[in-house]
Amino acid sequence: MKQEExxxxxxxxAALRHINHDPIRAxxxxxxxxxxxxxxPETDGNxxxxxxxxxARVVQTTTMAQRASTILM
Structure with a gap:
């Protein structure tokens, strides 16, 4: 496995670890x-x-957080 991978x-x-408490960092x-x-471009397809x-998970979580904050306002 290459260093870039x-x-x-x-x-x-790290993004998955930070997704709930620090979405901007994620x-x-x-x-x-x-x-x-x-x-x-030669990185493994997996x-x-x-x-x-x-x-997709980060986008989904941050979108849901934005909606929740909008509703609470």
């Missing part, structure tokens, strides 16, 4: 992982699929 997996796992980590993946799944 390890870095991407670390960022994605979005930042997913963005960093995406930039690394775009720079290296890592790409995992990145898409994590990104």
């Amino acid at each position: 390890v870095k991407v997996l670390d960022l994605l796992n 979005v930042s980590e997913v963005t960093q992982a995406s930039k690394i993946l775009l720079a290296d 890592i790409h699929r995992y990145a898409v799944a994590v990104e």
Whole structure:
């Protein structure tokens, strides 16, 4: 496994850890992982699929949090 792949997996796992208590940080980590993946097209396809799944989860959670805060206001 290449060093870039390890870095991407670390960022994605960190995003999942931070998704509930620090969603801005989770979005930042997913963005960093995406930039690394775009720079290296030879990355394993399974890592790409995992990145898409994590990104979808982050978007879903942050969208739900925004809706909840709007309702509470």
